[in-house]
Amino acid sequence: MDADVLVAGAGPTGLLLANELQLAGARVLVLERMPQRTGQSKALNLQPRTAEMLQLRGWLDAVLGRAMATLPAGHFAGLPLDYTVFDTPFPYQVGIPQARVEEFLEDRLTGHGVPVLRGHELLDLAQDDQGVTATVAGPDGRRTLRARYLVGADGGHSTVRKRLGAAFPGRDGRVSAVVADAVLEGEAGTEWRLPELEPDENGVCFLLPLGDGLYRLVLGGPAQQGAERTAPVTEEEIRAGLRLHHGDTVRLRELRWASRFTDASRQVERYRHGRVLLAGDAAHIHNPSGGQGLNLGMQDAFNLGWKLAADLAGWASPGLLDTYHDERHPVGAMVLENTRAQGVLGVPDPDVRVLRGVFAELLATPEANRRIAGMISGLDIRYPIAGEPEHPLLGGRLPRIELRSGRGLLLWSAGRADLAGAVAPWADRVDCAVGAATRDGADLSVLVRPDGYVCWVAEGAAGQPKDALHRWFGEPARA
Ligand SMILES: Cc1cc2nc3c(=O)[nH]c(=O)nc-3n(C[C@H](O)[C@H](O)[C@H](O)COP(=O)(O)OP(=O)(O)OC[C@H]3O[C@@H](n4cnc5c(N)ncnc54)[C@H](O)[C@@H]3O)c2cc1C
Known part of the structure; x- marks a missing residue:
């Protein structure tokens, strides 16, 4: 094998994914068609959830050092959304050209010895039970590379998606x-x-x-x-x-x-095709309204990275990798819907102008602002994580934590010293700390996945995380 994972495409999605895989100890190789970075930027912003994600890994400060501005608001078809209503350290959009985000991510990769092969275009692929073989055209001609998995992060015209023959339903551009x-x-x-x-x-x-x-x-x-x-x-x-x-x-x-x-709008039907996965624009295209595409792609990468690494390390529970599609497809579908709606609000027509006025009034109300701003910022994403007992925090993000190691985290409240013992068998993949969150005055113990989403919650002295540990962190290293 030339690598554990081949990543096709050194855009923001592929570069973040490669960083996540590197952090988790996987051998990654990035293939990029362009011989050099162009320095051109389509996107110019990071939404709050993307800023939180980078903060989780300790990478945000370096990115902010390259930013140009912060905007305390988001927008829906140009109508302002207030982000300051959310519990987040980053209730703003970071104004930063896409090229600078890519530069940071690529520099970090090369600093850790991860090859980013520029001038290498993926032409074709074939997969079997053990791995994927990619045909690649590079400066020295054609060659094949083999890895256990391949991720197509090769943009809206994705070769990977086309070679898979993956269904990409939706509609062509009208505007x-x-x-x-x-x-x-x-x-x-x-x-x-x-x-x-x-x-x-x-x-x-x-x-x-x-x-x-x-x-x-x-x-x-x-x-x-x-x-x-x-x-x-x-x-x-x-x-x-x-x-x-x-x-x-x-x-x-x-x-x-x-x-x-x-404003073409399409989404691939399945994000996983055996050992080949799709992420970012390769999986979904839509108009740029609201400033979401880069953010959506980077959040795909963040969801996929640790799951793929867990599979490669051999501890992923059955079905863990499939949760990438289950969790991210609905989020992508929601972005396609909201961008289509925003497109309608941009039609030059007197009646649409009236509609914009109605929308502007609605968005000025706290409930509507929260609903739409939560969607555009990425802060209100709730993954379908079942739990016993049910809890409103389950499946959502836990703000103000750090997961620099890329491992999970069990945060236990002072009265739950027993939890340190419960998590001990998973010590190689879950860190443990006292200092739990509180909600409505109650102390909480919380299990957080490596991507910062809550997969188990207990209030007071009740509840054990064993099932959640098995589900999200596999069989313990020592039973
Ligand atoms: C006008 C415009 C404005 C936008 N503004 C915003 C915004 O403000 N905010 C926002 O969040 N999003 C915005 N977007 C969307 C955002 O730019 C994209 O969603 C983002 O670039 C997707 O990242 P990606 O890594 O998935 O794909 P890409 O950025 O397209 O990267 C794919 C990479 O794969 C490489 N590649 C392609 N084929 C191959 C191959 N066969 N082999 C090897 N490499 C290959 C490409 O050269 C490229 O480097 C905007 C888009 C447009 C068009």
């Missing part, structure tokens, strides 16, 4: 727009702010400062709608868009890069 980074002159503004996505008959033209006169520009209107998907974006198209929306107050000096995107 086309342009994203570009350009140096602008004039009154383009210097503040980070939420996107203004209320279209008039000319569509939308949103500008966000990236520093040194560089701006992110999102342009959508009749000209973009009528353009062929593969037509190059010209300087003239950008100039015409700026003139239409800003008169001569904002002028183009230099176009750094530009591309077209659509």
